[in-house]
Amino acid sequence: MTVMASSSRHSDIGRRFAQAAATYDGAAVLQRGIAESLLAQTQQRLPSPSSNERWIDVGCGTGYLTQRLARQRAPQAGPLCGIDIAHPMLLKARSSRSNAIQWLQADAARLPFSTGSVDRLYSSLALQWLDDLGLFLEEAYRCLRPGGWLSFSTLGDDTLRELRQLQQQVSGRPHPSSFMSVERLYETLHHCALQLSHHRRQSFCCHYADVIQLMRGLSQLGAQGPASSRRGLKGRTWLRQLTAASDNVREPQGIPARYDTHFVILHKPR
Known part of the structure; x- marks a missing residue:
């Protein structure tokens, strides 16, 4: 699931996810599992939806979570929209031909919805690509109606730990995580106007x-x-060096790719 940052990284991240549209679904087994966990935690903690509620999936990618939300909702439910910055991802999502979902190309840093017009915002493994989570939370607060909910999953700084260890061993330089620490996440949540209901x-x-x-x-x-x-010879040499060092992190099942995942549910006070 992808989303966009409003910075110099904007075009690079959008390009990468656009290029991955054709292969994303085949590789996203773990990502679908995380989306299912987000749904389960949301169902346990949010009240039953009212009729005609407007739900938005931010950074919908190829639409897995959006389609699961469509199947979860009652027949009298209101509009459901999946937004993403990468147009090829949306083309894949639209291939589902679900008449219950609107697909919209948009930037999460500038949500294209009027103030107080959304009942629930969802996002799975997308917001970690934003430069500033706090700015998105401000946008979420603006768009949500009083009593509305934001439920999201995002990656923490322990993600791909073993791969970063290999990189550091080969290069001799530290390679810190580009994802948010739990301390910074809590600080960001503390300073937003939405109320924290759940974190796991x-x-x-x-x-x-x-x-x-x-x-x-x-x-x-x-x-x-x-x-x-x-690229080229340098890239092949780098991969050979990583491969030679990989036994240091190998587990019985293979080389681990670990996803340090935060599940967060926030509420806009009435």
Whole structure:
């Protein structure tokens, strides 16, 4: 599931996820599991929806979560919209031909909805690509009606820990995570106008036969691996060095790709 940052990274992230549209669904087994967990936690904690509620899936990607929301809702439910910055992702989503869903190309940093017009916002594994989560939370607060809800999953700083360890071993330089620490997440949530209703941190992991398969999997998802910017002979040498060091992190199932996942539910006071 993808979303967009309003910065110099804008075109790069959009391009990567656009290129991954054709391969995303085949590689996104773990991502679908995280979306299902978000749905389950939301169902347990949110009140039963009223009729004619407007729901939005932010960073919908190829539409897995959006379509699950469509099947979950009552027949008298209101409009449901999936938004994403990457047009090829939306083309894949539209291929489902669901008449119950509107697909819209838009930037999460500037939600194209009027103030107080949305009952529920959802987002799964998308908001980590934003430069400033706090700005999105301000937009979410603006768009939500009083009593509305925001439910999202995002990645924390322990994500791809083993891969970063390999990178550091090969390069001799530290490679900190580009994702948010739990301390920074709580600080951001504390300063937003929405009220925190629920937070759960959970680790998900998939395994690959070798480093090359792991890198290919990240590329198919549109995620940027440590070697993704290297090309030609230099890139092949880098991968060989990572492969040679990979036994240091290998588990019985293979090379781990760990996703440090935060599930958050926020409420707009009435």
